[in-house]
Amino acid sequence: MTIPPKTFVLGGDLEINRLGFGAMRIVGDGIWGEPKDPENSKKVLKRAVELGVNFIDTADSYGPAVSEGLIGDALAPYPKGVVVATKAGLTRQGPNKWAPVGRPEYLTQQLELSLRYLKLERIDLWQLHRIDPKVSVEDSLSIMKKLQEQGKIRHIGLSEVKVPEIEQARKVVEIVSVQNKYNLSDREHEDVLQYCEKNGIAFIPWFPVAAGKLTKPGGTLDAAAKKHRATVAQLSLAWLLHHSPVILPIPGTSSVAHLEENLKAAELTLDDAEWAEIEEAAKA
Numbered sequence: 001m002t003i004p005p006k007t008f009v010l011g012g013d014l015e016i017n018r019l020g021f022g023a024m025r026i027v028g029d030g031i032w033g034e035p036k037d038p039e040n041s042k043k044v045l046k047r048a049v050e051l052g053v054n055f056i057d058t059a060d061s062y063g064p065a066v067s068e069g070l071i072g073d074a075l076a077p078y079p080k081g082v083v084v085a086t087k088a089g090l091t092r093q094g095p096n097k098w099a100p101v102g103r104p105e106y107l108t109q110q111l112e113l114s115l116r117y118l119k120l121e122r123i124d125l126w127q128l129h130r131i132d133p134k135v136s137v138e139d140s141l142s143i144m145k146k147l148q149e150q151g152k153i154r155h156i157g158l159s160e161v162k163v164p165e166i167e168q169a170r171k172v173v174e175i176v177s178v179q180n181k182y183n184l185s186d187r188e189h190e191d192v193l194q195y196c197e198k199n200g201i202a203f204i205p206w207f208p209v210a211a212g213k214l215t216k217p218g219g220t221l222d223a224a225a226k227k228h229r230a231t232v233a234q235l236s237l238a239w240l241l242h243h244s245p246v247i248l249p250i251p252g253t254s255s256v257a258h259l260e261e262n263l264k265a266a267e268l269t270l271d272d273a274e275w276a277e278i279e280e281a282a283k284a
Contacts, residue, residue: 001271004241008248010055010202011155011176014124016083018241019266020055021048021259022206022252027066030095034066035254042074047256049079051263057179057204057250059087059129060110060117061098068117076119085125085177085204086114087159089132089140102132104143111147127157127179128169137168145173157202163195177202177248184210184221184239184282196246208249210236210282220281230268235278237265242275 009015026041028034035041048056056075058067068086075082088110090098107128114123126144131137147153157177158169169175178196180189182205196203215221215232225235233251240249251262270278 001269002242003269005245006266008202008246010083010125010248011174012200014083014155016055016081016248017052017266018248019053019237019263020057020204020248020250021045021053022250023056023058023067023071024062025252025254026070027063028095031062032092032095033063035070038070040256041070041254044254044256044259045071045074048259048263049075049082051260053263054079054082055085055248055250056082057085058118059090059127060114061087061090061092061129064092065113065117068114072117072119078120083124084118084120085127085157086118086123087127087129087179088114089129089159098130100130100132102128102130102135102137102140104135104139107140108143108147111144111152115152122152122154124154125157125177126153126155127159127177129159131158131161131165137165138172141169141172148173157204159206161192163192166192166195166201175201177204179204179206181205181207182240183208184236184278185212185214186210187282193244193247197244201246202248203244203246204248204250205240206250208237208240208251209233210239214282220278224270224274224278228268228270230264231261234261234265234268237262238268238270239275239278241266242270 155176159179240247
């Protein structure tokens with residue numbers, strides 16, 4: 001039985017627990033505006049840290065600014081070892097509406113706002129949320145490298161990118177993480193994951209829980225979950241932890257009970273034959 005590592009060293013100097021928390025769901029519907037119960041959102045954040053989560057991923061566009069503000073209010077001054085990652089480069093025009101903007105002056109402004117809302121002097125991991133087709137990656141990242149040199153950013157990452165784009169970005173600045181859509185049933189970015197493994201780059205899968213026919217009642221995943229007294233969601237997260245040591249899943253929720261359930265995924269252990277059976281079902 002292969003036991004996956006519990007931690008990952010991000011950027012060579014930040015050791016974090018691999019199962020983190022994604023703070024997209026603690027805001028209003030459509031990832032827009034304030035949540036119905038801001039105090040509940042803060043409770044979820046505090047409970048996550050109590051349970052050992054020390055990697056929290058957010059973005060300036062969640063709300064916008066709402067998620068970062070809630071994190072700052074709930075957790076600052078941050079307990080030792082807590083790493084907050086944020087992103088910029090997507091603007092908001094309303095609920096569920098997003099448009100990329102990668103102009104240097106805009107990204108600079110957003111970094112300053114992120115520092116203010118998160119109540120931090122330095123962002124441990126800043127990520128370009130999307131590459132703007134109207135702005136070169138070199139222009140977007142050169143300014144962030146300058147801000148890194150000024151001590152406002154510790155490490156830089158990317159989101160929703162292909163391998164050639166990562167290579168292009170690495171010519172400008174060191175890239176320590178990539179955040180792409182990925183789960184057991186959606187592995188379009190397997191080549192990106194393999195590239196990250198080869199280069200010691202963290203791979204942060206957004207939408208980490210499997211969906212579709214793979215998760216239907218009576219299927220392989222459902223049967224394995226029942227056998228281990230787990231949920232399909234827990235098994236999906238456990239699979240990610242097992243699949244590659246560079247994967248850092250960040251399941252998100254606005255419920256304390258759901259948070260506690262998700263974090264139990266780190267304790268799930270299946271033998272190699274069971275994982276192989278699940279792999280076969282995913283391929284089918």
